[in-house]
Amino acid sequence: MFPTIHMDTKRKPQEVANLLGVLLKEQRLGKHMTLRQLAAALNDRYGLNLSAGMLSRYENGTNVSTGNLFFIADFFEIDLTAFAKSFVENRRIELAD
Numbered sequence: 001m002f003p004t005i006h007m008d009t010k011r012k013p014q015e016v017a018n019l020l021g022v023l024l025k026e027q028r029l030g031k032h033m034t035l036r037q038l039a040a041a042l043n044d045r046y047g048l049n050l051s052a053g054m055l056s057r058y059e060n061g062t063n064v065s066t067g068n069l070f071f072i073a074d075f076f077e078i079d080l081t082a083f084a085k086s087f088v089e090n091r092r093i094e095l096a097d
Helices: 011-031 035-046 052-059 066-075 082-097
Strands: none
Touching: 011 066, 011 082, 035 052, 035 066, 066 082
């Protein structure tokens, strides 16, 4: 369900943000949405003020807002508990290698 991505271990603080960004982009493209369309949909549904540029930064793993993450997860029907478990399991696999 979630992508298995091997991150550069020198950037550990960025791993979660990078993985979230990949997942966000994967979900957006799966719905055939542009960044502008996604921003508009999120803004309309949740009363947010997101821009395409802000979502692009999220997809690139920078400036990820935890608050907005919950709205995005709800929009794409992503179970954040399952995501967290997947991340931990991927990390264990990397450490075992």
